[in-house]
Amino acid sequence: MKKTEEILAYRDRDGQEIKIPAVTFTGDSAGPHAVITAGVHGCEYPPIIAAAEFCRTCKLEDVRGTITVVTISALNSFEKRTPFVCPVDGKNPNRFFPGDESGSYTECLTYHLFHDIISKGDYHIDLHCGDMTETLAPFCEFGTGFSVEVDQKSREIALYSGMPNLVESNFRDGGGDLPEGLGYMNSVRYGIPAAIVEVGQMGRTDRDYVEGHLFCIRNVLRRFGNLSGQAVPTATPSWFTTYDSVYAPATGIFLRCVEAGEDVVSGQKIGVIEDYFGNPIAEATAHSAGRILYLTSSIAVQKDGFLLDMVLKS
Template sequence: MIKQILSHEKALVKDTIFKLSTANNVSVDIPVTLISGLKPGATFTIIAGIHGMEYPTIMSLIEFKKEIDPKKLSGNLVIIPIVNVESFYKRTPFINPLDGLNLNRVFPGNAKGSITEVMADFFTTQVFPVTDVLLDMHGGDVSEDLIPFICYYNNKELKKQTELSARLSQISGFDTIVSYSYILPADKPAQYAFKQAVRQGITALSIEIGKLGSWKQAEVVATKQAIYRMMAELKMYENKNVKPATPPRIMYDKQVYVAVPDQGIFYSSLKAGDTVIKDTEIGFITDIFGNRIKTIIAPESGVVLYKIGTPPVNVGETLFCIAINSEAK
């Protein structure tokens, strides 16, 4: 359906709803804006709201789609401002309230599965195949404190796509770039949306901006400017009000994750962006009576890329992500 619309109509702006359903008639609506330019070019897919409470990128796409003049566009835009509409309106962090699943953990999905798995299958089979470049945008959900960053997978098997992802990251205007190792055995699911796109041979990257379930207009503007810079780099569109950005200041190529060891109440004086030193205390957990039950120690030295920023924590959640620049050591 998406491919047919984009291949037959030029200078098009079309808002449409894709209705997805399971075998037992659980359904969701996915809002999609298709913009086709007058001239040929890449198909750039930009999505937000896989997690419905990550607001800055959602709000940026709602504004961005109204600013594009298709007569000045080369190629196509596929814009999905709120992937997980149920999560957005129900204000549920991370999961789809219809089946309790996290969409960013079920890729490639299953056309015969629960509604979240059907949604992932829709992207895997209908959205990604028409996509040349994917920008999957996220932010700090209601429990997450993070620093703004842009990231991509360092897939050494697809060098051309990885080089383009790195270049788009470098010109985006984000000060911090994170390069993730790409390790995905053939028999393992990708789980994450933009990792699935990489598996399918697509140039893919992701933005993280905003924190603790809030949004600011400055974050919306920064996100839109990053998109415009990418489109200029792809020779798709020029917004003369958006100037080239200064080079990024920080590059991280390694991440260490600290998982929550025990359910309880989390305390830490650290915030996202702070530096931590290996083997030092970075927080602690108490029981509901305030008794300390676990001390959290930094496994490596680095910078807090993101962390849980609210008191309640549950076993297995990511308590800290510590980012490291291996070349700086």
């Protein structure tokens, strides 16, 4: 039985230091190796708070197998309070898995996160929330497309995540137009069952958000036999497979009239864009029926910039 806390330290090609805080629990009895990552986006606080709280409160005698928790994956973004990207090279870590050891700072970071930590796991949970300018309805997106067994385990992570909205993304069909380099999807490509969990938003640290992540961590660990105790599946989750995004029809001030979690119909007004004098210049509308999963909470939008993602019923 052992708990270790360590800061893994590396240097990128320009000599910049990369530090990854990781906690590993090793139980006395055999079990799988779980890997949990938080803080891949350094301003997404509830996942970081929950990961740290789990590490502080987890009792070694309850652990079977191995649990590795990276509490703040993008420590440089966290310390510099930089949303979305690593400030050293301006790249979003969640677009650069599996990384490149000789690439720029973020690519080197994701290389080590994946090759030295995540790839050692039997399954991977990546904890996120809406970033500083994003609002969202709690959801879990799980990766499929590798094998029947891996797909089933990814689905189980989702079903036991505690999230009400579950989205399947199969990388063989392009993951429903998902961007390249996503951490959880990369894990699935390498045969590691994985899912991303999203609860919380806009830099807030509400206890509800933290509890959402804590429930997910403990419940999934119980389901996979890493932690003693009874796991419970979400009773009546909503399942989705297909995304649809809405982009800004103009640059200006965006005043939305919908909220995350809301079901909308095709053609429904999403919001109005005004010019910098307050004159309405464009209307954003949904082009399909579905549930709004997350949307920009910022009123500053650029033409063709992201406004919201909705999911369509499977």
